[in-house]
Amino acid sequence: MPINGWDIQVAAVRGVIGKARATVEDLQAEETKLQNAVTSAACSANSPVILQALTDCYEDYLSRLLNSGTIRGDNACNSTSDAVNHYVRGDEEMAGNANRMAGESPAAGADADSTGGGR
Numbered sequence: 001m002p003i004n005g006w007d008i009q010v011a012a013v014r015g016v017i018g019k020a021r022a023t024v025e026d027l028q029a030e031e032t033k034l035q036n037a038v039t040s041a042a043c044s045a046n047s048p049v050i051l052q053a054l055t056d057c058y059e060d061y062l063s064r065l066l067n068s069g070t071i072r073g074d075n076a077c078n079s080t081s082d083a084v085n086h087y088v089r090g091d092e093e094m095a096g097n098a099n100r101m102a103g104e105s106p107a108a109g110a111d112a113d114s115t116g117g118g119r
Contacts, residue, residue: 020073021077
């Protein structure tokens with residue numbers, strides 16, 4: 001099935017991007033909470049071995065996973081926002097071109113041809 005055109009609902013897309021950005025911000029806040037929880041658990045254990053294990057788990061896995069998620073989320077939001085902005089600018093450019101062309105007078109010989117005169 002061929003695609004005959006695009007009809008992007010700009011306001012709706014921007015709304016989704018806003019919700020996605022809010023989710024990424026929530027993820028960043030959760031990362032801080034997780035870091036605090038790991039620190040608290042490590043201190044409560046009162047064991048250097050457990051402290052090191054929890055710290056390593058957080059630094060080597062959890063923080064990298066969360067950081068990757070926030071970076072990917074930010075990149076997706078930014079790229080989608082850029083694409084929508086290009087789409088809007090393209091629409092505005094096409095509308096401007098159509099308005100200019102509609103306002104131009106026909107070629108000099110076109111009137112004579114259309115009224116039966118000329119050639």
